[in-house]
Amino acid sequence: MTISGGDTSRLRRINLVTTLRALRGQGPLSLTEVTRRTGLSRPTVESLTEELLGSGWLKELPPQPGHMGRPARLFSFHATGDYVLGVDIGSYSIRAAVADLDGTVVASRTERVSADAGRSVRLAAVRATAVKALASAEVGSAQLATVCVGTTGVVSHDGRVKRCVGLPEWDGLDLAGELGADFDCPVLVENDCNLAALTEGWIGEAQGVDDVAFVLSGVRTGAGLLIGGRVHRGRGGAAGEIGALPLLGWHRATSHLTGYPKMPADILPQEAAEYVFAQARTGEPAARWAVEQYAHDLAEGIAALVLALDPELVVIGGGVSRSGDVLLEPLRRHLDPLCLEPPALAVSTLSDQAVVLGAVRLALDHVDARLYDVDTMLPEPSS
Amino acid sequence: MTISGGDTSRLRRINLVTTLRALRGQGPLSLTEVTRRTGLSRPTVESLTEELLGSGWLKELPPQPGHMGRPARLFSFHATGDYVLGVDIGSYSIRAAVADLDGTVVASRTERVSADAGRSVRLAAVRATAVKALASAEVGSAQLATVCVGTTGVVSHDGRVKRCVGLPEWDGLDLAGELGADFDCPVLVENDCNLAALTEGWIGEAQGVDDVAFVLSGVRTGAGLLIGGRVHRGRGGAAGEIGALPLLGWHRATSHLTGYPKMPADILPQEAAEYVFAQARTGEPAARWAVEQYAHDLAEGIAALVLALDPELVVIGGGVSRSGDVLLEPLRRHLDPLCLEPPALAVSTLSDQAVVLGAVRLALDHVDARLYDVDTMLPEPSS
C-alpha cells in the first residue's frame, strides 16, 4: 500500500472513492445507508453524493414510498455511461460480450469460425463479432471504456501472442496492435486459461478463494493461476504452461480421448471428448480405459502445479467440465497419491462462457483500478 | 488497497505514517528533507515529528554544523527501542541473529548440533543459542518485538511442522507453541527455503525482482517462492515442494553427489557435496559425471517451477552455492531446453546466512505491517 501524505483535498478524494465504492455493484442505496456503510457522517455523504451526482458518477432514482417516515432519496452507480467489451478467440468460435460497469452483460454474440482459419480470416471474424455484439447492445465505440481479448497461447506483457500451437498463423501476432487501431480505448490481451480462472474467482467455483489453479482441458490442455485472488501471469505471461514439460503427461492427455478406437466417423473433432465421456458413462470398457489414461496424464501436470503452488482449490474447466461426473472420480484417484495434501477439486459450471466472461472481468478490473485509485480518479467520468 | 473514509484525524494518521516511513531505513533527515520527501508542508512535518518524537517513534540527533545557514535539527527512526530475533534450525547447526528495527544485525550466534539430535535436544539447543545471542546483544526479552524461526519441512499456518524428513523427531512438532512460551512476543515459524528466498529479495540476488524461485540445495533439495516480492506459502505452507513429485528428479538429486564412488572416508556428510564439486573443478571424470547427473535432476524440478510460475529469476542457494562456478554451466545446459523461455539464473552469495537473515526479515515485516498500517498504528510504541 503506497501511502503519501496530503492535505484535506486528499481526504476529500478518499471519501469520494469510498462513497463511490459503497454504491458500486450494489442496488440503489439511500443516503442513510451509505452513511452506515462508509462510517462517514450524514452531511459529508450528502455533499459527496451531490458532487458525484453532478459529475455523472451517480444517478438518482425516484424515491420509493411505502416505508415509515419521509422517503429517502435513492442513488445508484451510473452504470449506463460506460461499457466494456470482452472477446474470446477460440478454435471453433469467436465470442464477444458487452457489459456495463456493474458487470451486467447487456449483449453477447457467438460466431462460428473454421479451425483452419488463418490469421486474417480469424481477425476479421473477431472484428465482425465485436461489431455485432456492440450493435446488439446499442453501444457506440465512444462508450467503450476498455476492451479485453482472450486467446490461446502465451501472451506477452505488450499483448503479443508469443507461443501458440492451437490457432493457425497465430504465433507471433501483435494482437494488441492489430485490434488497438479498431477501438478508441485500451485493448488488453490475455491468455484464455488465465481469463477462465479469473471468472471462476468472480462468479464461479473459486469465489473468495485466494490461490487457485484452473485447468482448462478441451482442444488443448492448459492452466491459469490465481494467486491472492489475482491472475498470476509471470514474467512473460507463461505461468501455468506446465504442459510444456514432456516428463509430465499433458501433451498427450487429450490424445487418449481423440484416439478412442471406436470413434464413429461422423463425430466432429470438437465433440470427440464428450462422446468418449458419454460412452464411458454407459460403462463401455474402451471408453473407460481412455478416460482412465486421460485422468492419469492430467493428474501428473495438476500435481506439479499443486506441489509448486499449494493452491486451496483446483478447478477443472473447458470442454471436459460437462463430463465432470465421469472424470472427477478417476482424476481424484490419480491425483491424490501424487500430492502431499490433496487440494479441493471442483468442476466448472460456467461451460463455454468462462473465457469471455473473464475478458469482461479483466476489462472491468482495468477500469476499476483507474476508478478506485485515489490519486488518479478524475472529478468527472469520461463522458 | 482497502479504502475507508474518515475525518481529519485519519488524515493525521496517514501523514504520521508517511513521515515515519520517510525516516525509516534512511539515515538521519532534517525537517526540510522530510518535507521534500513527503510533499507535506513544513509546519505539518514539524508537528508530526514532534508527536512522533514525544511518543518515542523518533529520536533527535545533535545538529551537524559545517553547512551554510542555521544547522538543521536531525531526526532518525528510533531503532534502539525494539529488536527482532531470527533463528535458523538446521541439521548440523542452530543460528540466531538479533537485529534492530532498522534491520541492522547487532549480534549473531551459531551453535553446532548433532544431525541425530532428537526433538528435545534440538529444542534445547535452539533456546540456548537464542539466549546467547540475546545476551551478546544485551537485549532483554521485553525488548523483543517479534521472533521468527526457520525450519526444514512444511510449516502450517499455525506454526506446526507438518512434514519433515531432514530432522529426527521433528515431524508434527508444534514449534510455535513450544517456543511461544519462551517469549513475550509473537513467534513466527516459516519454512527455511521461503526465508532464504526472502533474504535474496531483500539483500541478495533477487533485489527488486517480483517473481523469484529460490532453490536451496544442500542436505536436501527444496524451493521457496517469492511472488510479487512476497513469500508465497500456499494453503498449507507447502508451496515449492515440487521435490515430492517422483517423476521429477529432486528426491535423488543429492544422491549423485553423496554417492560419488571415490569419496574419501574422512569426509563429513555435510562436506560431501563440496568435495565432489572441488574434484569436478580439477576435471576428475567421475566427479564431473556426478555433477552432470546432479544438474540434470535439479534442472527437472526447476523447470517444473519455471513452467508453473514463469519467474523472472531463479536463485540457487544452500551448500552448493559455494560451487556455482562448477554447477552453473551444466545446470544452464540441462535447464534451458526444458523451458519455453529460459529465466535468469543466479547463484546466491549469502552462503549459510540466508535462512537466519530471512527469519530476521520476516520478523521485521511482521513489525512493519503493524507499524505501517494506518488504522492500527498506535500513538505510542510498545515501550
Place this chain on the structure above:
DNA sequence: ATGAGAAATAAAAACAGGTTGCATTAGTAA
C-alpha cells in the same frame, strides 16, 4: 570583529473538510 546572506525555526492567520446538534419536512398509522 562585523555585516550580509543563507537556511532553518517559530508563530499567526487563512483555508478546507468533517462532525455534532437542532430545526424542518414529508410521509405513515391511529
Place this chain on the structure above:
DNA sequence: TTACTAATGCAACCTGTTTTTATTTCTCAT
C-alpha cells in the same frame, strides 16, 4: 386531524494543513 417516524437541511464548531511573515543561528567575505 394528530402523533409518530425517518430523512433532510442548516449552522456552529473542531481538526488539520497551508500560506505568510517574523525570528533565530550559522557561514562567509570584508
